[in-house]
Amino acid sequence: MLKNKAIIIMFMLFSFQVAVSQSVEISGKVQSNANVENIHVINKTAQxxxxxxxxxxxxxNVSxxxxxMFSSIQHKLKEIVISKNEIISKIIIVNLDEQVNKLDEVVVGKVLTGNLLTDIANMEGKPPVNFFDLGIPGYTGKIATQSERRLSQAGDFKPKMLIGMVLGGASLDPIINGISGRTKMLKRRVEIETKETLMLIIKSRLSRDFFASNPLDEELRMDxxxxxxxxxxxxxxxxxxxxxxxxxxxxxxxxxxxNNLESGKD
Incomplete structure (x- = not known):
């Protein structure tokens, strides 16, 4: 009888050990006073x-x-280790602390006293001119880069422009720039600038979280x-x-x- 109980206990311990050693999917919830959407949850061990x-x-999935690791701009970085309780329950609740960036108090410009006449007398400078106040239409969209402005000026050749050229009502610039390859060169330059700008934004926003689970030497990251x-x-x-x-x-x-790095070593 005792022997059977010992076998049962050993079997249960073995089954438990196998269970906790395997990868399981857990359901989690992040709690915070700040926004809890789009928080990065990274399993640094399993990558x-x-x-x-x-x-x-x-x-x-965790083992x-x-x-x-839990990371977002609005919260302090937090790292936890999965315990047996999370493996068994397949549930985890994580409380994150809001990231508060406090700046030293500074005084900019004149100190207001509360006396309207005195404060007006102490004010310096003129308010900037607003083209809407003057009734002048203004552009408020994305400011074009130098390459984008040059591409716009060069024009983009279309076959229908030939009709306009024959009739004398179309500019020759798009045709000349198209034949010379200048338009193609400017398009390529705009494409490169667009890619580089996007790449730098992604690097600034995601590099810390990405390299936390995908290690790479610091000197190779920009490359x-x-x-x-x-x-x-x-x-x-x-x-x-x-x-x-x-x-x-x-x-x-x-x-x-x-893989490219490994191939280069061979």
């Missing part, structure tokens, strides 16, 4: 990641003692982002996309980059 939804909920920007699908997969989709693209390029 997988996800993001929270608008309610702070997420799902991710016992995996390290999970890696240029490697990503050189991909012909970089704009398609990264422009106006969610952080989650961009991280998936970066992860794909990361594997290619490491």
């Amino acid at each position: 997988v990641f996800t993001i929270t939804d608008k309610n702070g909920a997420f799902k991710i 016992l003692y995996d390290s999970l 890696f982002f240029y490697f990503c920007a050189d991909d012909e699908h970089f704009i398609k997969y990264c422009k106006n996309k969610t952080d989650f989709k961009i991280l998936i693209f970066l992860r794909h390029k990361y594997k290619q980059y490491l």
